[in-house]
Amino acid sequence: MTDHPSPAPRHPPSHAGSRHFLLHSGAMAPEWSDAFDAVPRSAFLPDVIWPYDMRTGRSAAVSRTTDPAAWQESAVANIPVTTQWDDGRHTGTAPGRIPTSSASMPSIVFSMLRDLGPRPGHTVLEIGTGTGWNAALLAHRLGAPAVTTVEVDPAVATAARDRLRAFGAAVEVVTGDGLLGHPAGAPYDRIMATAGLRGIPYAWVEQTRPGGVIVAPWGTHYGHGDAVARLTVSEDGTEAAGRFTRLVEFMKVRTQRLAWRGHAAHVPEDVTGSGDRSSTTLPETAFPQASFEAVTFAMGLRVRDCRHSVAEKRDGVRPVWFYGLSDASWAVVVFRDGSPESAVYQSGPRRLWDEAEEAYRWWVKEGRPGPGRFGLTVTRRGQRVWLDDPAHAVTPGD
Known part of the structure; x- marks a missing residue:
């Protein structure tokens, strides 16, 4: 699915209960509590959603029209919710083949916002608008003019733009390829991606101020999983480097999906x-x-x-x-x-x-390192993963 299944509350969720869980678990920094209260995820979900069942690993449609209580419970719960299948070609209520747009788990949304660390006065470029909820949270904290979000799917972009305007968060929603960034608004203090990547484009480094931060889920084709990279752009603006913070799983950027032959x-x-x-x-x-x-x-x-x-x-x-x-x-x-x-x-x-x-055997010999011991450096020449120190590149067979 879209992200790491962090523990969920055992009892039916409420808005206040979800806030308590996010704060108590450390997923949400206290400065985001006001945004969580003011910008509910439910305001950005369509009438039919496919919440992900953590126990069974399956998704089933829930309609706000026919079962408003179940819909609201899913909207509040700490679970990912699929909002589009098969790049929009899917019809009906049965799950499609591939989930291609979603509202991520609140615990993942707020932990990544904590990693991003935007402050009032900062400008943010978001890659992957989705429902628009993440952009609205940023707009609440920074002001709508400070936030630009890019969505590759025209239908998803239009729906998000409409919901953001209806909510009173007139964020600029750009329809286009997020891997190119959005040069017209650069430089940005922060760039964040809400889709999994197998390569972080250098355009993002070029469009981030020196000392600025890029947060993005990154991984390899070995599996579906990702780790959140938190990269800081160097003072001369030529590279971005930093460590991974946590393991997650996101839908992949469309042009970086694995072309799997079977x-x-x-x-x-x-x-x-x-x-x-x-x-x-x-x-x-x-x-x-x-x-x-x-x-x-x-x-x-x-x-x-x-x-x-x-x-x-x-x-x-x-x-x-x-x-x-x-x-x-x-x-x-x-x-x-x-x-x-x-x-x-x-x-x-x-x-x-x-x-x-x-x-x-290498992983065991190195002390079974978790994501926090690994880091990523992105330069004009490409990207390099390292262990503990940027000078210790991770390469096969070393």
């Missing part, structure tokens, strides 16, 4: 007869199903141009697949309950399993 394009039907066989003693916990785990994020930094998939466990057996994104390489490890060793099959120009095993 399992059958990589793996032959006869896996055992087509791949080289070996075994491993790595634990099954090296490959958790949840996208937002430290080990998954770290391994994605080391196993480049690779997608991995953790299958459901059946009869005590769980396969984990690896697919090369630049060639036809593939690998699979098969975990069996109670077995001290697991069978491995791999084939192709790359030894994907060997890379994955090395990446896990």
Whole structure:
């Protein structure tokens, strides 16, 4: 879905209860409490929404017209709410194939606003307007003229613009490619993205004042997960660098989505007869199903141009697949309950399993680092991930 499933209140939520939860959990800084009260998420949601059920991992439609109580409960709850499927091509109330626009969990929204740290007098460029709620929160704190938001989908942009005006927050909503930023309003004190990225564009660095801050979810194609990067632009304006703050999961920027060819394009039907066989003693916990785990994020930094998939466990057996994104390489490890060793099959120009095993052992050797020990530097030449210090770049096999 759209973001990390932080703990939710056990009882049916209320506005006051949600505020208490956000403050008590540390997700929301106290200075945002007034904005939370004044700008409810419900004011920016359409009549039909698809709240995400944290227990089942599924979404089901809720209509304000037919079930206003359930709609309001979902609007207040600390859950992500899908508002568009399949880039707008979806019709009906059944969930579509891919969620493509949403209202993020309040805990994620306010934790990212805390990372952004805007102050009165600052100007902010938001990439990914969505419902308009995040822009309205910024407008409440900074004033509408200080906020510009960019949305790639014309229908989503129009709906957000209308809701913002109706709410009295006449933020400038630009329809366009957010990866280009918005040069007309530059330079900005803060830039934040509300969609997952696999590459942060240098245009954002160029459009941020020296000393300004960029906050964006960033990750690799190894999995769906992201980590929030908080980058500060250097005094000479040539680069932005900083650490990751937390693990999340966001819908990806449209032009950076993975062009996935599917399992059958990589793996032959006869896996055992087509791949080289070996075994491993790595634990099954090296490959958790949840996208937002430290080990998954770290391994994605080391196993480049690779997608991995953790299958459901059946009869005590769980396969984990690896697919090369630049060639036809593939690998699979098969975990069996109670077995001290697991069978491995791999084939192709790359030894994907060997890379994955090395990446896990590297992560353990480095003390099992979480996102806060990793950082990102963005320059005109590209981006570089590092561990503990910008001089210690994370590269495969070092």
